[in-house]
Amino acid sequence: MLYGVIELLKRNQLSVTDSRKKILEMFMRSGGALAHADIEHKSGTEFDRVTIYRTLQTFVEKGIIHTIPTADNSVRYALCKDECSEGHHHDDHVHFMCDDCGTTYCLDHVTVPEVKLPLGFHALQTDVVISGRCMKCV
Amino acid sequence: MLYGVIELLKRNQLSVTDSRKKILEMFMRSGGALAHADIEHKSGTEFDRVTIYRTLQTFVEKGIIHTIPTADNSVRYALCKDECSEGHHHDDHVHFMCDDCGTTYCLDHVTVPEVKLPLGFHALQTDVVISGRCMKCV
DNA sequence: ACAACAATGCAACTATGTTGCAAAATTATT
DNA sequence: AATAATTTTGCAACATAGTTGCATTGTTGT
Numbered sequence: 480m481l482y483g484v485i486e487l488l489k490r491n492q493l494s495v496t497d498s499r500k501k502i503l504e505m506f507m508r509s510g511g512a513l514a515h516a517d518i519e520h521k522s523g524t525e526f527d528r529v530t531i532y533r534t535l536q537t538f539v540e541k542g543i544i545h546t547i548p549t550a551d552n553s554v555r556y557a558l559c560k561d562e563c564s565e566g567h568h569h570d571d572h573v574h575f576m577c578d579d580c581g582t583t584y585c586l587d588h589v590t591v592p593e594v595k596l597p598l599g600f601h602a603l604q605t606d607v608v609i610s611g612r613c614m615k616c617v
Numbered sequence: 618m619l620y621g622v623i624e625l626l627k628r629n630q631l632s633v634t635d636s637r638k639k640i641l642e643m644f645m646r647s648g649g650a651l652a653h654a655d656i657e658h659k660s661g662t663e664f665d666r667v668t669i670y671r672t673l674q675t676f677v678e679k680g681i682i683h684t685i686p687t688a689d690n691s692v693r694y695a696l697c698k699d700e701c702s703e704g705h706h707h708d709d710h711v712h713f714m715c716d717d718c719g720t721t722y723c724l725d726h727v728t729v730p731e732v733k734l735p736l737g738f739h740a741l742q743t744d745v746v747i748s749g750r751c752m753k754c755v
Numbered sequence: 756a757c758a759a760c761a762a763t764g765c766a767a768c769t770a771t772g773t774t775g776c777a778a779a780a781t782t783a784t785t
Numbered sequence: 786a787a788t789a790a791t792t793t794t795g796c797a798a799c800a801t802a803g804t805t806g807c808a809t810t811g812t813t814g815t
Contacts, residue, residue, distance in 0.1 A: 494760090494761060494762070494811085494812050494813065495812075495813095496761090496762060496763080496811075496812075497763095497811090498762085498763080499762090515802080515803090516801090516802090526763085526764090527763065527764050527765075528764095528802090528803085529763080529764070529765085529803090529804085529805090530762080530763055530764070532802090532803065532804080533762080533763085534762095537762095546688075546690065548686045548687060548688050548689075548690060548744075548746055549686060549690070550684075550686050550742065550744055552684065552686060552687070552690050552691070552692045553690070554690045554802095573732055573734075575734070575738055575740075578741065584738075586734070586735065586738075588735070589732060589733065589734065589735070592730040592731075592732060593730075594711055594727060594730060594745065594747060595727065596711075596713070596724070596727065596747065597724065597726070597727070598752070599751065599752025599755075600713055600722075600724075600747075600749065600750070600751055600752065601749045601750045601755075602713075602747045602748075602749040603716065603748055603749035603750070604688065604747070604748050604749065605745065605746075605747045606686075606688055606744075606745070606746045606747075606748075607732065607743065607744070607745050608686055608743075608744045608746075609732060609734065609738075609740045609742070609743045609744075610740075610741055610742045610744075611738065611739045611740040611741035611742065612738075612739045612741070613737065613738055614736075614737025614738065617737075617739075632780085632781050632782065632791090632792060632793070633781075633782095634780075634781070634792090634793065634794080635780090635794095636793085636794080637793095653771080653772090654770090654771090664794085664795090665794070665795050665796075666771090666772085666795095667772090667773085667774095667794080667795070667796085668793080668794055668795070670771095670772065670773080671793080671794085672793095692771095
């Protein structure tokens with residue numbers, strides 16, 4: 480597991496540091512999405528707030544994680560699938576947010592439907608965020 | 618126009634105040650969506666920041682405006698259609714954000730497609746946000 | 756092992772959002 | 786139309802989120 484993390488960092492031409500390793504591991508352990516605040520709390524005083532911000536930024540730029548637009552407009556991040564590369568995100572999957580427990584899921588196998596836009600609009604990216612109850616909170 | 622604003626406030630059992638009238642008018646004049654910052658800049662020092670926050674909150678609660686989940690996770694608001702009532706938003710339309718000029722459109726006639734979720738997930742609300750180029754920015 | 760480079764931590768700052776309370780404005784009552 | 790009851794506003798103070806510059810530390814390549 481740890482080895483995979485290091486590999487992933489190297490593959491993206493990133494130097495291997497404590498914060499990057501541990502933050503990546505957090506994402507892998509937590510199946511779902513994480514907010515900046517989640518990471519800050521989980522890591523205690525181990526890293527500076529600024530380091531977390533910069534690490535997340537770097538990961539987004541490298542295509543390791545992607546941001547999730549949420550209904551409550553709080554920023555969340557989740558691991559990308561392998562197809563994402565630098566500057567080219569291909570997160571064509573639906574995101575689900577549980578109103579009860581707050582967990583955010585990437586529904587990798589639910590693809591975003593085609594939407595017909597009025598004349599003059601050109602779509603580059605489509606984000607679908609569904610909120611409701613997850614299986615744990617029935 | 619002004620008369621319509623007052624009517625709308627009264628219909629929602631809100632006292633008619635300067636800030637509420639002017640903020641509502643801003644939404645009506647601007648076809649698209651507005652962020653808190655937009656309103657703050659447009660109104661100069663006329664209203665306190667806190668008043669704007671509280672006015673927007675009140676309008677959302679009453680179903681006069683709705684929030685738009687955006688790809689960049691900044692909070693934006695737009696007028697609701699007539700069907701929205703207190704606590705019951707029915708904004709089943711697609712939102713479009715222009716990457717170039719930043720304008721956010723409510724595509725009232727583009728309805729949100731049905732999405733089949735995996736077993737155990739129960740959808741209550743579906744938000745679709747499409748970003749790209751609008752007709753003004755080809 | 757060392758030079759070159761990149762990432763971190765710290766401090767200071769800006770932006771964003773919230774809460775309590777007194778003053779001012781709006782609404783309801785007589 | 787004037788006043789009482791209620792709401793809303795503005796202010797101050799605070800809390801959270803996010804950014805930038807720079808010296809120090811850690812990582813990488815030779």
